[in-house]
Structure formats: C-alpha cells, structure tokens
Amino acid sequence: MVAILLGILVFIVAIIVWLHPKDNRHKVPPGPKALPLIGNLHMLRKQPHRTLQALAAKYGPIMFLKLGQVPTVVVSSPEAAELFLKTHDLDFANRPKFQLELWRGEKKGQRDVVTRTNEEVSEAEGEIDGKRMRNRVAMAAKFGMGEEGRMVVGWDGNLVKFLLRMLRDDHDHDDNNNDDVVVVIYMDKGIRKKVHKLRKPINEALEHIIEDHQNTNYDDDDDSPQKKDFVDILLSFLDQPMDPDEEQHKHVLTRNDIKAIMMDMIGAAYETSTSAIEWVMSELLKHPSVMKKLQHEIQHAVGGINKEVEENEIENMPYLDMVVKETLRLYPVAPLLVPHVSRNDVVIEGYYIKRNTQIIINAWAIGRDPRVWSENAEKFYPERFEHNNVDILGRDFRFIPFGSGRRGCPGAQLGFATIKFVVAQLVHCFNWELPFGMSCDELDMNETFGITIPRTTHLLAIPTFRLTAEAASNKE
Ligand code: HEM
Structure with a gap:
C-alpha cells in the first residue's frame, strides 16, 4: 500500500515538474516538452537529422531537448554554430562519455x-x-x-x-x-561489423604496424625519406603517464591504448x-x-x-x-557531427546552458538551409x-x-x-x-x-x- 502511494506521489511530482519546468533564474533555450524518463527521445524517429531540422523550424536554431536524461542543445544555423564552435569553442570542447558504446552499436543489419x-x-x-x-x-x-x-x-x-x-x-x-x-x-x-568478427587478424595487423615502427631506425636528417609519423609519436609515450600532473600516475599509455587509438583513426x-x-x-x-x-x-x-x-x-x-x-x-558524412559537451555553465544569446549539456550541431540542416543556399538548396x-x-x-x-x-x-x-x-x-x-x-x-x-x-x-x-x-x- 505504501509503495503504491509513493508511486502515485512520484508520478504527481513528475507531472508537476513536467508542466512547470521553467526556472526563472535560468532561461533555457526553447524546445518541445519532454516526457518523464524518456524526455524527447520518442520524437527523434529513424532520421533524427531530419526530425531535428523540422523541430528547429518551430523552436529556433538553438533548441533544448532531453534525450532520455541527457540535457541536449541542438544547433541548426550557421550563426548559432559559430557561437558554439568558435566564440565559445573551449566551453564546448568535451565529448560525451558514452560515445564509444554509441559508435560500437552502429550499423546493425x-x-x-x-x-x-x-x-x-x-x-x-x-x-x-x-x-x-x-x-x-x-x-x-x-x-x-x-x-x-x-x-x-x-x-x-x-x-x-x-x-x-x-x-x-x-x-x-x-x-x-x-x-x-x-x-x-x-x-x-x-x-565496423567485421571488425568485431576479425578482432584477431586486426590485432595482428596492428601489432605488425607497431613492430615495423619499433624496428625502424630514423635518421634525424631532415631530407631523410624515413620520417617519424603519428604511430611513432604515440610509441614515444608508451608506458608513460597519460597525465603527467596526476600524482599517482594511475593511467599510463599502454600498447592496447595505442592500438585502440590507431583503430579509431583508421575508422574515422x-x-x-x-x-x-x-x-x-x-x-x-x-x-x-x-x-x-x-x-x-x-x-x-x-x-x-x-x-x-x-x-x-x-x-x-x-x-x-x-x-x-x-x-x-x-x-x-556525420550529419550531426560528433556530440560536444559543455565544460562550464555558459550563457549564449541569453540562454543558460548548464555544464555537462550535450551539444548537437545539425550540419545536415545547415547545409540545406534555404536562407543560406537559396530556394534550390x-x-x-x-x-x-x-x-x-x-x-x-x-x-x-x-x-x-x-x-x-x-x-x-x-x-x-x-x-x-x-x-x-x-x-x-x-x-x-x-x-x-x-x-x-x-x-x-x-x-x-x-x-x-x-x-x-x-x-x-x-x-x-x-x-x-x-x-x-x-x-x-x-x-x-
Ligand atoms: C570525408 C572524410 C571525413 C569527414 C567527412 C570527417 C568528418 C569528421 C567530423 C564531422 C568530425 C567531428 C567534428 C566535430 O565534432 O566538431 C570528425 C572528427 C574526427 N575525425 Fe574526421 N572526417 C573525415 C576524415 C578523417 C580522417 C582522414 C581522419 C584521420 C586521419 C579523421 C580523424 C578524425 C578524428 C580523430 C576525429 C575526432 C576529433 C576530436 O574528437 O577531437 N577524419 N571528423
């Protein structure tokens, strides 16, 4: 009985919060109403870049959504993109932590x-x-x-x-x-799908590349055809702390880390x-x-x-x-770029954007904006x-x-x-x-x-x- 009453209470509070989300101290960008728990996820459908374009036509080029529990700002005009990626570049330079899983889950079928x-x-x-x-x-x-x-x-x-x-x-x-x-x-x-199946041969290939680099004697002479490259630079940090300022040096760059970075570069x-x-x-x-x-x-x-x-x-x-x-x-190729995340609380165009807000830039919508590219966009x-x-x-x-x-x-x-x-x-x-x-x-x-x-x-x-x-x- 107590559980049922508690459940009803939570439900009522959620409805009240949903109906009165305005925090008068901080004006968030406009956006569609979010449902409890799932937020606006249900609205995205199969083609989120297209759905977000349509929503931006209603709510504007800086729009607030909740994707599940993740507060998200969607940017859909060149002017707004400039504010996020240039004027406040450093404030939005983080990436979401879940990105790897998202990347891995891609391309079923x-x-x-x-x-x-x-x-x-x-x-x-x-x-x-x-x-x-x-x-x-x-x-x-x-x-x-x-x-x-x-x-x-x-x-x-x-x-x-x-x-x-x-x-x-x-x-x-x-x-x-x-x-x-x-x-x-x-x-x-x-x-990407085959990568999973072919982990072993890929590992062998990456090992081969690493050994190749480790066995190469580089000539310091500028004219030498054998120049150090990206892998050599990674290898020069092998087994060294990733963050030299971290006191206990808990995180060192391992051979596996280097292989993961190489694979990411190849994938990208x-x-x-x-x-x-x-x-x-x-x-x-x-x-x-x-x-x-x-x-x-x-x-x-x-x-x-x-x-x-x-x-x-x-x-x-x-x-x-x-x-x-x-x-x-x-x-x-990446219609919503790769999500950014705010590192600080920031105010842009009068809108308050909290730290750890996910930022999605709809490059697809910007490229098809008739205001920019004329009616034949x-x-x-x-x-x-x-x-x-x-x-x-x-x-x-x-x-x-x-x-x-x-x-x-x-x-x-x-x-x-x-x-x-x-x-x-x-x-x-x-x-x-x-x-x-x-x-x-x-x-x-x-x-x-x-x-x-x-x-x-x-x-x-x-x-x-x-x-x-x-x-x-x-x-x-
Ligand atoms: C047609 C080719 C390519 C396209 C369209 C493309 C597009 C992109 C986009 C849209 C981003 C995200 C930018 C952002 O979030 O603001 C990105 C990130 C990245 N790209 Fe590319 N890319 C291409 C080729 C490459 C190549 C050839 C490499 C490697 C040599 C590469 C390595 C990366 C890496 C490492 C990142 C992550 C950067 C970071 O998080 O700081 N990409 N790319």
Missing part, C-alpha cells in the same frame, strides 16, 4: 545489405570480364585510398590491401561469388571517406551531364585518356572541387560553388562537414583530398551506368542514420574501361 547486394550482383553475371574489371576499379580506388593508409598509420598501402582482402575473403566465403560484374561501390562500409578515416565517395558517385550517376562535364575537365587536366590521374593534377580540377563540396553539403547543383570561395575546412559556418574549432576533424584536409583523388580516378578511368536498365530517376537516394549517413542500399553501377590499352597495360 549491415550484413543483410551486403548479402542482398550479392544476389543482385549475380543477376548481371556474364556480361563482361567481371574479375578483371573489379580489379581495375579496386586499383583505381586504392590508388587514392592507399595514401590514407600510409598517412594515418604509416603502413605503406598494405593496410588498404589488408582491409580490402578481409572484406573480400569474408564476402567470398559466404557465396563464392568471385566474378561479379556489377561493381558494388561499398568498399569498406561493413568494416576510412568509413567517412568511403561513404562520401559513394554519395559523389550516386549524384554523378543521377546527373549524367555533371558526370560528362567532370570527365571532360579531368581528361583535359591529365592530358588525355592514355594515363591515370596523378595526385598533383587534382589542383587543376576546380569542377571536381565543386562536385565534392556540393555532395558534402547535401550529405555531410535541396538540388544537387555544383555550380553554386563556382564564384564563391566557400571554405570546407571549418572557417565558413554555412558549410561544416568536418566540424570546426578545436574538436573539428584533424583529418579534414586528407579526407577531402582523398575523396577528390578517388573520384577523379573512378570517373576518368571508367564510364559508369546504372544496372538492369535503371534510369537515373529510379536510383534510390535514401540515407540511413547513424554516426555517419551511408546510403540505405549500396550503389550498384556498371563500369566500362575508357582509357587506352596503353594506360591499362601500365597498371596491370
């Missing part, structure tokens, strides 16, 4: 997508020499992605081969479908770039005139169709720059970037696919360059068309929400090699 894709792939078998074509596409893509492997963990291209092999081996085991003709541009999207680098490349290729297939214009530019910059693209030629491809920017505007139109110099690296808050400020993406320049390089190779080396007589209007452009927004279905496309035989024999 990826396996199903890959399996379904294989069934579709097998329908088109026999049209052309699939294996050869797949190798060429992988080669063209790897040419760019290899650079990332080297720069992130200093493993000269082998990392890409290793990861691609893991995917392919796993894939082939399942259905023995080696000679697929339609190329599935998924690259390494299923990696690969999944983001491949998702972006898939969206660029989708938009190009949907807009054949843009594809043609881009092929024309690349061919001109490279000097014909008898060779592949070289890295230093990318800077002579302004249209490629616009195409990639336009894709990242419409499909910022939803349209893929690379030329909008033609006569303006909109910065992509976080200095222009109308466009922040890499975030901004001290928590902005440290790999932004590398990521942007990699996307451009891989796309340039794929577009220059091949003509592309949609399979099964599909018209460009029929191409599904739906996204699936997670930390990143990949396509809901993998992009299937048929490549035809367009370079001369001379260029092909140089590569094979």
Whole structure:
C-alpha cells in the first residue's frame, strides 16, 4: 500500500515538474516538452537529422531537448554554430562519455545489405570480364585510398590491401561469388561489423604496424625519406603517464591504448571517406551531364585518356572541387557531427546552458538551409560553388562537414583530398551506368542514420574501361 502511494506521489511530482519546468533564474533555450524518463527521445524517429531540422523550424536554431536524461542543445544555423564552435569553442570542447558504446552499436543489419547486394550482383553475371574489371576499379580506388593508409598509420598501402582482402575473403566465403560484374561501390562500409568478427587478424595487423615502427631506425636528417609519423609519436609515450600532473600516475599509455587509438583513426578515416565517395558517385550517376562535364575537365587536366590521374593534377580540377563540396553539403558524412559537451555553465544569446549539456550541431540542416543556399538548396547543383570561395575546412559556418574549432576533424584536409583523388580516378578511368536498365530517376537516394549517413542500399553501377590499352597495360 505504501509503495503504491509513493508511486502515485512520484508520478504527481513528475507531472508537476513536467508542466512547470521553467526556472526563472535560468532561461533555457526553447524546445518541445519532454516526457518523464524518456524526455524527447520518442520524437527523434529513424532520421533524427531530419526530425531535428523540422523541430528547429518551430523552436529556433538553438533548441533544448532531453534525450532520455541527457540535457541536449541542438544547433541548426550557421550563426548559432559559430557561437558554439568558435566564440565559445573551449566551453564546448568535451565529448560525451558514452560515445564509444554509441559508435560500437552502429550499423546493425549491415550484413543483410551486403548479402542482398550479392544476389543482385549475380543477376548481371556474364556480361563482361567481371574479375578483371573489379580489379581495375579496386586499383583505381586504392590508388587514392592507399595514401590514407600510409598517412594515418604509416603502413605503406598494405593496410588498404589488408582491409580490402578481409572484406573480400569474408564476402567470398559466404557465396563464392568471385566474378561479379556489377561493381558494388561499398568498399569498406561493413568494416565496423567485421571488425568485431576479425578482432584477431586486426590485432595482428596492428601489432605488425607497431613492430615495423619499433624496428625502424630514423635518421634525424631532415631530407631523410624515413620520417617519424603519428604511430611513432604515440610509441614515444608508451608506458608513460597519460597525465603527467596526476600524482599517482594511475593511467599510463599502454600498447592496447595505442592500438585502440590507431583503430579509431583508421575508422574515422576510412568509413567517412568511403561513404562520401559513394554519395559523389550516386549524384554523378543521377546527373549524367555533371558526370560528362567532370570527365571532360579531368581528361583535359591529365592530358588525355592514355594515363591515370596523378595526385598533383587534382589542383587543376576546380569542377571536381565543386562536385565534392556540393555532395558534402547535401550529405555531410556525420550529419550531426560528433556530440560536444559543455565544460562550464555558459550563457549564449541569453540562454543558460548548464555544464555537462550535450551539444548537437545539425550540419545536415545547415547545409540545406534555404536562407543560406537559396530556394534550390535541396538540388544537387555544383555550380553554386563556382564564384564563391566557400571554405570546407571549418572557417565558413554555412558549410561544416568536418566540424570546426578545436574538436573539428584533424583529418579534414586528407579526407577531402582523398575523396577528390578517388573520384577523379573512378570517373576518368571508367564510364559508369546504372544496372538492369535503371534510369537515373529510379536510383534510390535514401540515407540511413547513424554516426555517419551511408546510403540505405549500396550503389550498384556498371563500369566500362575508357582509357587506352596503353594506360591499362601500365597498371596491370
Ligand atoms: C570525408 C572524410 C571525413 C569527414 C567527412 C570527417 C568528418 C569528421 C567530423 C564531422 C568530425 C567531428 C567534428 C566535430 O565534432 O566538431 C570528425 C572528427 C574526427 N575525425 Fe574526421 N572526417 C573525415 C576524415 C578523417 C580522417 C582522414 C581522419 C584521420 C586521419 C579523421 C580523424 C578524425 C578524428 C580523430 C576525429 C575526432 C576529433 C576530436 O574528437 O577531437 N577524419 N571528423
């Protein structure tokens, strides 16, 4: 009986608090009413970036929600993003503690997508020499992605081969479908799920990289080709206290910590770039005139169709720059960036934001804001970037696919360059068309929400090699 009475009392208090949440001393940003316990979680649905955009249209660019018990401020305009990521950058530089779990829980069902894709792939078998074509596409893509492997963990291209092999081996085991003709541009999207399954070989690979670095003798000479990299710097802190000011030195940097950091860097680098490349290729297939214009530019910059693209030629491809920017505007890989957390109590635009409030920046909504990008904001139109110099690296808050400020993406320049390089190779080396007589209007452009927004279905496309035989024999 007492328990029932207590329960009723708690319920009444919760209702009263819910109906009268206003604390007159501290004005919180406007937002929808939160339910007891779940707060506003029930409102988010499957596409939180879209739901939050719609809610911001009602409550404004600085909006308060409760996600479960987590007080959250959602930022949805360039002006507001600047206040949070520049003016008060340091105040919002923390990250949530649960982030790792959230990251790990991502992408359930990826396996199903890959399996379904294989069934579709097998329908088109026999049209052309699939294996050869797949190798060429992988080669063209790897040419760019290899650079990332080297720069992130200093493993000269082998990392890409290793990861691609893991995917392919796993894939082939399942259905023995080696000679697929339609190329599935998924690259390494299923990696996170496979990472779990393939912990042992990944551990071996990371050990291999670490040993490689430990066995390298570096020459202090500035001109030496053997330079210290990110992994060397991590190794120089091995077994040292993470916080030298901490008296008992309880936390030291272990070999496992270093491997975890390396894996995070690899994850942050690969999944983001491949998702972006898939969206660029989708938009190009949907807009054949843009594809043609881009092929024309690349061919001109490279000097014909008898060779592949070289890295230093990318800077002579302004249209490629616009195409990639336009894709990242419409499909910022991390639509809500990565959550920030306030380190102090802060007042912004008259709103009181308590310490430990989660901050979500809706980069997806900002990129599609018609106030900023005109009425055709939803349209893929690379030329909008033609006569303006909109910065992509976080200095222009109308466009922040890499975030901004001290928590902005440290790999932004590398990521942007990699996307451009891989796309340039794929577009220059091949003509592309949609399979099964599909018209460009029929191409599904739906996204699936997670930390990143990949396509809901993998992009299937048929490549035809367009370079001369001379260029092909140089590569094979
Ligand atoms: C298309 C490629 C990429 C995109 C779109 C992208 C996007 C992002 C975004 C939106 C954030 C969060 C920023 C924020 O919360 O304000 C981020 C963080 C991060 N990115 Fe990237 N990224 C890409 C490539 C890379 C690469 C190549 C690397 C590594 C070499 C990398 C490493 C990281 C790391 C370590 C963080 C966490 C930074 C921190 O918490 O301080 N990213 N990235």
